[in-house]
Amino acid sequence: MAGPAYVMLEDLRCVCDGRNCERALGENDLMLRMTTDAGERRAYECACGAVTVTVVR
Numbered sequence: 001m002a003g004p005a006y007v008m009l010e011d012l013r014c015v016c017d018g019r020n021c022e023r024a025l026g027e028n029d030l031m032l033r034m035t036t037d038a039g040e041r042r043a044y045e046c047a048c049g050a051v052t053v054t055v056v057r
């Protein structure tokens with residue numbers, strides 16, 4: 001039997017919203033995760049101090 005065809009999307013990367021900062025944010029920067037009706041919201045805190053919020057549907 002082959003394994004499931006889907007892949008985990010946990011590694012979806014995003015980029016910092018900070019001014020002049022394009023640092024890639026990953027799991028290590030994940031500060032907060034919560035699920036709402038609109039999807040899963042994730043807040044990442046960058047080393048530059050900016051917080052970037054993403055929504056994963």
Ligand SMILES: [Zn+2]
Nearest residue numbers: 016021046048
């Ligand atoms: Zn940053």
